[in-house]
Amino acid sequence: MIVRRVLLITALLILSFLIVSGVQLNVEHLEYLRDEFLIGTQAFTGYWIYTDRQPDGSFKLAGAEGEGVTCIDDVARVAIFYLREIERSGMDDFFDSRARESLEFVMKLQDYDGDFFNFVFEDGTINRHGPTSRKGGNWWAARAYWALSLGARIYSEYDASYSEKLAASAHRAFRVLNSFVRNGLLHGYTDMTSVMLLGASEYAQLHPETSVLDFIDASARALAERLVRAPGMLYGLFDEGKEEFNWNGWGSREIESLVAAYEVTGEVTFLETAIEAANTSIPMLLSIGPVYRISRNVLLYEQIAYAVEVHVNGLYRLFNVTGEEIYGIMASFLNSWFLGVNHLRVPMVGPNGEGYDGLERTHRNLNAGAESTISMLLSFQAVQKLPEEIRGYSDERNHLRTPGYVIEAETMDFGLSPARILRDGSVSGGALAEFSDTVLMRKDLLLPGVDYEVHVSLFRCTVEGEIEFSIRYGNDRGIERVQVGPDRIVRIGEITGSGEQARISISARIPSGNVIEIDQLVLIPAVVGVYSEMKDSTILFNRSLEKKSDIQGPGFAVTDGDILLVASEDDRTEAVYLELLGREGFLHAIIDPLLNNKGMALPEERRHANFDNFGGVIGASYPQAEVERLLKDGLLYVNEIPFMISFGEKDNFRLTGQRIELFVEASKICFLGSSEQGDYEEYVELLYEDGTIHTITLGLSDWCGISRFGEKIAASLPFRYDSAGNVERIQCRLYVQCYNIPR
Structure with missing residues (x-):
């Protein structure tokens, strides 16, 4: 007799997790990626770039088509990971062997002039001409310089001759990289510069050469000048673009490198800039996740481990220098993304230490390549170094109570306004909304009881000067005149959530003969709240310059209980x-x-x-x-x-x-x-x-x-x-x- 008659099916993923307290390191999958590769006729140890998940749950090693099977970009990260373990735990045969073999791989790909190639093909040939591998003082050269400089400093306590070998290689790398620096920036980019700055800060602790110290000072000042300080969602981000604003979630190590520069030089403005950036940008990232890119619009997906790790390590370094627990808590909360505190509530770490390759809007990419796995380990490693009380905030039972929203304009209700949906493959969602005469966009939203900053992503905009935007949400209404222009994200006002579902309405009058194209509506909470179920407390981060929710901004507060709980979509999902x-x-x-x-x-x-x-x-x-x-x-x-x-x-x-x-x-x-x-x-x-x-x-x-x-x-x-x-x-x-x- 069958008694199990009622069948409920849910598409939500629920996994038992093998990582205790969210911070234990598991290098099993990293070891699976490790292999010997021919470079010329000599074997060196590197790491396969990709692993493709098979139908039975196993993984198949894979290279990058047309690029190679292993590369400095990944192997240098492995060296940094094991060098940091030596620094944290002391010399260990396993850590030592893994660090040395990775550093030897890096030095093998250094050319006679000090520059680096990146990829190696499966037949042992170095990829000398591909755009992601050829010389030119690029990302992989900066990352190699960082690994070599860190290695030189760490090994100075254990093996002086090997330390000097690494330092000599790093010195040659610096000369090449520095030749591509203009006005303090490597190739004009702040994110690439931040990696080189980390290497220079390590090298200077061992060999404080004038040219290196001059670079540290100039590049740190250049980074500080590129910090966005205008109110809105961009506040606290570093402009990584050249002709227009651009910021990549991945690679943005400006906070970490500015703290490192402060540690070397003692220049307080470098530390103050890092603090300002962390106080304002990190809560924004907590609200919408580790976005891939922000430029003239927001590219939310795919979300990757690399875009989490860079901020976790920056926050750890800031905590380590200032002793302020807020930065350790922020780092722990960000790291919780790996444990399932993300929009799909799915873990991004596998049972054998796999770092999954990406999180999309509707699903995970369960492949687990080197970059994702190493980035996950570097992030967990940083959190593991935090005091136990603080790293306890890295937990799968955390709940974001004040989510940000990125809404495609073409999905909204335009009412009777003369709006058109235009197809455009260059914009988010493949389409945008064009308005003439009147802007009107409406949508039902459930916003918790905090203030939200409201933005629009503008593409073509023929209006010169200011436009008055009106924003309604439930009984709340605000009017603000804002400067508009094409190809930018513009803050148009602020509203207060009610904790209940209500309609948000955006309207504006457009001067006759003009048009405005809107790609996205973006709402970012001014106060970000995260509930820790384990500690039964809500942590509030005020990222604004004003006092909000009784918190002077920028600042944070810890309150007992789940004070911002609202009925989420998941809670209201009935069978x-x-x-x-x-x-x-x-x-x-x-x-x-x-x-x-x-x-x-x-x-x-x-x-x-x-x-x-x-x-x-x-x-x-x-x-x-x-x-x-x-x-x-x-x-x-x-x-x-x-x-x-x-x-x-x-x-x-x-x-x-x-x-x-x-x-x-x-x-x-x-x-x-x-x-x-x-x-x-x-x-x-x-x-x-x-x-x-x-x-x-x-x-x-x-x-x-x-x-x-x-x-x-x-x-x-x-x-x-x-x-x-x-x-x-x-x-x-x-x-x-x-x-x-x-x-």
Whole structure:
């Protein structure tokens, strides 16, 4: 007799985690990446660039096509990781061997003039001409210089001759890099300069040469000059662009390098700049996650380990110098991203120390290459050095209570305003909203009870001067005149959240004959709140210059309890009951209540379907007519299993954590679908009415790829429609996955 009759299905991933307290280091996967590589005719130890996750959960080592199989960029990071372990724990044979072999690899790729090549091909040939490998005082040269300089300082206590060997190599590297420095900046970029500055700060502690000290002073001052100090979401970021503002989440080590420069020179302004940047930019990143890039718009995804690690280490260094616990707490909270404190609530670390390659809007990239794994380890290493009370804030039970929002303008309600949606492949979401005469954008949002700064991402803007923007949210209203212009993020005002869902409305009058193109609406909390379930306290970070939430800004406060709790989308997700239809010996779940997307299009509607662009309204789609040709009596048969296909305004549902309730006795469950933007798998929980839980791994391959998880091909179609509605001769597929239900 079967008693487990009620079946609940959830697409949320729940994993048991092997990393105790969130900070133990696990180098098992890093060791898997480690290998011997020929460079010329001699073997050196390096690390494979990529590992591709296989359907059975194992990994396959891989190189970067056209670039190589191992590189300085990764091996230098490994050297830094093990050198820091020696500094923290003392000399150890394992740490020593791993650090030395990595440093030897780095020195092997140094050319006669002191510059570096980056990649090595599988046949042992050095990649001398590729744009990501050739000489030119580039990223990999700066990173090599940092590793060599750190190695020279660390080994000065244990092996003087080896220290001098490393120092000599670092000295040659500095001369090359310094030849590309103008006005204190390496190639004119602040992020690249910050890496070189870290190397110079290490080298100067051992050999305080005048040229190195002069560079440290000039580059630190140049970084300080590029700090954005205007109110808004950009406050506290370093402008890394040349012609227009640009900031990359990855590579931005300005905070860490300014603290290092202060430690060498004693120049207080360097430390003060790092403090100002941390107080204002880090809470913003806590609110929206480790974004990939901010320029004239916000590129939220993909989120990568590298973009977490650089800030965690900067904050640790700031804590270590100032003793201010706020920076240790910030570092711990940021590190929690790896443990699942992210928008999908999924861990970005595997059970064997894998650092997963990326977090997208709807899914994880479960490949685990060298950069991601080493960046994760460097981040955990920094948190592990914090006092126990502070590193306890690095915990999977943290909850962000004041999320920021990046909303594609084309997804908003324009009311009766004369607005048009324009397709543009260069903007976020592939489209933007064009307004003439009047701006009007509306959307329902649930904002907690703190102040939010409101921004718009402007592209084309023919207005010269100021425009008056009006912002309404519930009963709150604000009016502000702001200077506008093209290709920039503009702060247009501030509103106060209510803790309840309400409509936000943005409006403005545009001078006659002018147009404004808006790509995104961006809301950033002025006060960021994170609840620590383990400590039962809420930490509030005021990133503004004003007093808010009784906190003088910039500053922070710790309060007891979960004071900003509101009903989140997850909390309000109720189980959806699906009716069943018996047909040909099978039970079909009627999924109409779940449909939330249109992914198939007829020729006349192909510009309006959107299968593969979750954040926007315009995307590529399946050709509906081609699917219809495969149906028999309205059903799609796959290995004699009939599937009902929905056509209409909505025809599929994207997995976003839905809970599905079925009253059924069955031996097997089958899914018809596919993934977009790659091959992905996640855990699906089957919850029975007696409390039993059974977990299956649902893997669906990319809709324009091949079956990688053992799925059956349900439909193979000769083309798809691209986001502009054009026919693309790319074969696209639907897949079927079936799983036995245990009795």
